[in-house]
Amino acid sequence: MTASGCLADAIDERLLQRFFASAPVLLGPLAPPGRGYCCLDSPRLGAEFVPDFLLASATSAGFRWIAIELECPTVKALTKAGLPARKLADALGQIRDWRTLLEFQFNRRSGMTELKVFMPSS
Numbered sequence: 001m002t003a004s005g006c007l008a009d010a011i012d013e014r015l016l017q018r019f020f021a022s023a024p025v026l027l028g029p030l031a032p033p034g035r036g037y038c039c040l041d042s043p044r045l046g047a048e049f050v051p052d053f054l055l056a057s058a059t060s061a062g063f064r065w066i067a068i069e070l071e072c073p074t075v076k077a078l079t080k081a082g083l084p085a086r087k088l089a090d091a092l093g094q095i096r097d098w099r100t101l102l103e104f105q106f107n108r109r110s111g112m113t114e115l116k117v118f119m120p121s122s
Contacts, residue, residue, distance in 0.1 A: 013070040017042070017052055020070075024053075031055040032064035046101050049094070069094055 010016055020027055024039035031037035034057025043054050045067075053068040069091045071077075077088045084092060 010073050012072045013052070016070045016073065020053065027053060027055060027068065030066055030068065032057040032059070032066060034059040034064060045098055046105075049098055049101060051094075051098060067095065067098055 021041045024041070027039055028037060031039075032055070037055055037057045040054040040056070042050050042052060044050055051067040052070045055066040055068065056063050071087050071091050075087045076085050079085050
């Protein structure tokens with residue numbers, strides 16, 4: 001299946017999930033800079049969270065991670081007022097939940113009291 005065919009046929013994100021799982025090299029450009037990368041399909045974060053993909057790159061400072069949450073390509077991301085539509089708001093909520101879980105796990109294991117999370121502006 002081609003990328004354009006996948007986008008045209010997708011009624012939800014499951015088709016996109018299968019497409020990218022069969023060709024993870026297409027997600028490579030999203031990986032953080034580093035010495036190569038790996039792509040994990042539907043990994044578990046704790047007992048309750050499952051992002052669609054996790055990309056990891058090895059750097060001199062350790063691993064850098066990118067979590068990917070797919071949504072249906074035919075659903076509008078913004079309302080007419082320019083605010084996040086429901087599906088986008090839900091996806092952003094999932095990402096905040098993942099961050100909270102990962103910060104908690106990191107702090108618990110390292111004994112740190114604060115973790116600064118870098119969020120690019122675009």
